[in-house]
Amino acid sequence: MTTQRLHPRVRIVWVVRAIVFAGLFTLPFVAGFYLGYLPEWAPTVAGGVLLVIGVVHALLRYRRWSYEIREDELYLDRGVITQVRTTVPLVRIQHVDSRRGPIERAVGLASCVVYTAGSRGADVRIPGLTPDGANDLRGELKRLAIRADGEDAV
Amino acid sequence: MKLAPQSVPYRALQRGLGFAVLAFFILNASDAGGTGLTVAVAAGIVLVALAYEAAYYQRFEYVLTEDTFDISSGVISRREREIPYRRIQNVDVSRNVVQRALGIAAVDLETAGGSATEGSIRYVTVAEATRLQRELQRRKSGANGSPGELDEHGEPVAPTEEDLFAITPGELALVGALSFDGRLIGLLAFLGSGSVPVLSGFIPTASAAILTATAIVAVGLLFLASWVLGAAIAFSNYYGFRLSRAGDELRYERGLFRRYSGSIPTEKVQTLTIADNPAKRALGYASLSIETAGYAPGQGGDQGSQAAVPIARTDRVYDLAREVEPFGEPSFHRPPRRIRWRYVFRYTMVVAALTGILFAVDWWTAGAIPWYGPLLLLLAVPPAAHLKWKHRGYWLGEDHLLTRNGFWSRQVKVVPYYRIQNVIDTRTIFQRRWYVATVVADTAGTGSLMGSNAAAVDFDIDEAVTLRRELNDRLQDALIDRRARRTAFEWFEGDPMEIYGASADAGTDSAADAGTGSVVDVDADDVVIDDAEADPAVGAALDADDMAGTDRFAGIDGVEDVVDAEGVDDTTDVADAEEGDDGMDAADAEEGDDADDLDIPPDGVIRPDFSVSDRDYSQPAERVDTGDYAVDRHPSDADVPFRPDDESSSGGADGDDDDTEHDEASADDDATPGDDRSGR
Known part of the structure; x- marks a missing residue:
């Protein structure tokens, strides 16, 4: 399988999430303003900065994300500030979930979570898949995991 | 089997004492009644606790079955738990002073799943604890494919125990000297934070110099006390530390007041850590800890890894580490100088x-x-x-x-x-x-x-x-290496002569008809199922609703369908049944001469025979050992292609090749049966 990109609509999910977070983190500033500790422009500026950072991060994140199912491993390349490249040997896959969060459902996307027994990369989430794609990916990974014939996965 | 009867009063006291003391305080504080009432309530609580614990004792039962360790427990809500032997990572036994006086011990079984201890038996007699530990170890190695060591009468023999490490008094003193317990400081700081307003009342009256001196002395004393405390704790923890190897497991023992002993299968060791600091390096000392997937032993407690060697000469530590994982002489490669x-x-x-x-x-x-x-x-x-x-x-x-x-x-x-x-x-x-x-x-x-x-x-x-x-x-190489050994091993599950002999009787014609393709599949499926049983990964991947998916995929691939699907199903069952029933004997037999003078039929295929068992193969296997994972109950339905080349190998030629390889691998491996066990 060649390198796969995420579905472009995942940007909507991430941007919405960034907006929500920016909103949440602006709340203290708003409260500060109402209680008279902060000048009027503080919440606006804080919110604006957070929003811009969040949105830019979301867009860059989409550009960086890619995954690939190789012969005997799953390879993920992601991360904006810290770039992370994970290789998960198919033998080590414990189980695979496909899930859909509320924002994902709204834009018609799903994600796939791969679990291993590892302590650090114990679960790897591949976002931005179409629901069918997520199911297919789950099925594919499971099939490959079985074929890869893990013995002691621990 | 039952718990030790002594555990009833002990557990009751353990459980009831806290409540009794609490009730005592509450009643005293509220002045609700005289001492008589207080005593009565406390006694009542202890009685209730005794009754409960008696019921607990009555309802607690554990059984060593063929391939699982079953615990049924619970007074009000019942729980039946089966722990497959091969899933057990560690078996730990601990006894504190009171338990030692009563002659009872707590046994804890750890598996890789979950954070809590999976099997906790409170409490059995010391002899029973030791027996459990040994017996679990023996069955565990049996379940892992290698038969427990048996003498010529087929009776299990305890593997010889070989000392790897015993702490010397000097090292113990050093451990104590290097231990510092920060908890006392934390506790005092916590208590002190409450008393600051009280103290501040006195402060202005004293001069600054006296205050400073007092503070310095107090802090010094505090550190000294922490150090002594740390030393005492370390001393009592590591007193009599001993690490030994018995067969394919490591055993440790330690503790002055509270005795710990436990076992770690070398097969389950995940990581070794050798730690030191500048002081230790200068003196030539280091420490070692052994991690397994169940937990790093003792992590739940505050003593750190139970199987850790607290301190020893560096060369001793490395020798010991190599004993567990033979890694040779490392020469580290440094990052770039820039x-x-x-x-x-x-x-x-x-x-x-x-x-x-x-x-x-x-x-x-x-x-x-x-x-x-x-x-x-x-x-x-x-x-x-x-x-x-x-x-x-x-x-x-x-x-x-x-x-x-x-x-x-x-x-x-x-x-x-x-x-x-x-x-x-x-x-x-x-x-x-x-x-x-x-x-x-x-x-x-x-x-x-x-x-x-x-x-x-x-x-x-x-x-x-x-x-x-x-x-x-x-x-991947390591996996292939393992798989080759394992595959070869599983191939001779069951008595080879019996299988071949019966198969020949049953009719060589049908065997020839079935063709090489089906033979390959039999082989492959055999492996899939065996491994699935041994394997949490696949096990977990196969959760029940996913199974449907597997079928679908297999259906699309259609490999098994092309060939004789029913034959495949039956064979898996056979492998399954054999593993359950006489896996030990079979593996034992395999070590003997049988395998050596096994002659391979003309088509180069050893076929399982279904007639030797009276099992009804139209029914799925009754129980599949899958550990705690939800796995398909009918593994025979899992028509999963095993090797990548399966997809293309429904023809005869590929199949033939594969098969030959398998036989060779088996033969090779069989020549050196010891490898499989002693290797790791």
Whole structure:
């Protein structure tokens, strides 16, 4: 399988999430303003900065994300500030979930979570898949995991 | 089997005492009645506790079955738990002073799943605890495919115990001397924080000099007390520490007041950590800890890893580590020299930040703090950067990855390639500026939850990428290596002569008709099922609703369908049944001469025979040993292609090749049956 990109609509999910977070983190500033500790422009500026950072991060994140199912491993390349490249040997896959969060459902996307027994990369989430794609990916990974014939996965 | 009867009063006291004391205080405080009432209530509570514990004793039962350890317990809500032997990671026995006086012991079984202890038996007699420990070990190794060691009468013999390490009085003294318990300070600080207002009442009356002197003395005493406390705890923890190897497991024993003993299968060891610090290095000492997937033993408690060697001469530690994981003589490969500049930069930033903070404080309070003081630290920056660089490194051994990090507390991690769970390559924004990356080899050891995975930090990106690929390749090689041994081993499950003989009787014609294709599938499926049983990964992947998916995929592939699907199903059942019923005997027989003078039928295929068993193969296997995982109950339905080439090999030629390989592998392996067990 060649390198796969995420579905472009995942940007909507991430941007919405960034907006929500920016909103949440602006709340203290708003409260500060109402209680008279902060000048009027503080919440606006804080919110604006957070929003811009969040949105830019979301867009860059989409550009960086890619995954690939190789012969005997799953390879993920992601991360904006810290770039992370994970290789998960198919033998080590414990189980695979496909899930859909509320924002994902709204834009018609799903994600796939791969679990291993590892302590650090114990679960790897591949976002931005179409629901069918997520199911297919789950099925594919499971099939490959079985074929890869893990013995002691621990 | 039942618990020890002595456990009833002990448990009742343990449980009831807290309540009784609580009730005592409440009643006393509220002045609700006289002492008579208080005593009556306390006695009542103890009686209730006794009754409950008697019922608990009555309802608690554990059984060593053929391949699981069953515990049924619970007074009000019943729980039946089956723990497959092969899933057991550790068996620990502990006894505190009271328990030792009563002659009882607590037995804990750990499996890889979950955070809590999976099987906890409170309490059995000491003899029973030892018996359980030994018996579980024997059955565990039996369940893992290698038969427990049997003498010529087929009776189990206890594997000979070989001492690996015993702590010497000098080392014990050193452990004590190097231990410092910070908890006392924490406790006093906590208590002290409440009493500050009280104390401040006295403060103005005393002069500053006396105050300072008192404070210094108090702090000194506090540290001394902490040190003595730490030494005492370490002394009682590690008193009589002994590590030995018996067969394929490690056993440890330690403790002065509370005795711990336990076993770790060498098969389950995930990571070894050899730790030291500058002082230990100067004196030539180091410590070792052994991590398994169940937990790093004793992590639940506060004593750290129970099987850790607290301190020993460095060469002894390395010998011991090699005894567990033979990793050879490491020669570490350091990060590029330029990376020292990165550390210089980093430390300079820290010094600058410190200076800045002090300056700000100085400016704010308008005091005369020598805020430029930290600048002296700049002198230490270059050597610190050099040392940091010097103590980093990794080494790729024959079967192990070794990494080394840290100057103040240096850790050398030993990770067998076979244990790698995934490989993570991270580059922070700062690392990218220096064109370096960190490669982490993640294992299932719980100790690594603290983020102390085996990591090769700050290596050139090109090198990191190579390392990442190399680790993956070596893992695959290790897997193939394992699989070859295992496959060969499983192939002779059951009595080969019996299978062949009966098969020949049953009709060579049909065998010939079935063709090579089906033979390959039989072989392949055999392996799939056996491994699925041995394997949490596949086990977990096969959860029930997913199974439908598997069928679908298999259906699309259509490999098995082309060939005789029913034959395949039946064969898996046979393998299954055999494993359950006479796996031990079969494996035992295999060690004998039978396999050597086994003649292979003309078509080069040894066929299982269904007529020797009276099992109804139209029914699925009754029970499949899958551990705690939800796995398909009917593994015979899982028409899953096993090898990549299965998809193309429904024809005869490929099948033939595969089959020959298998036979050769089996033959090779059989010539040296000991390898499989003693290897790891």
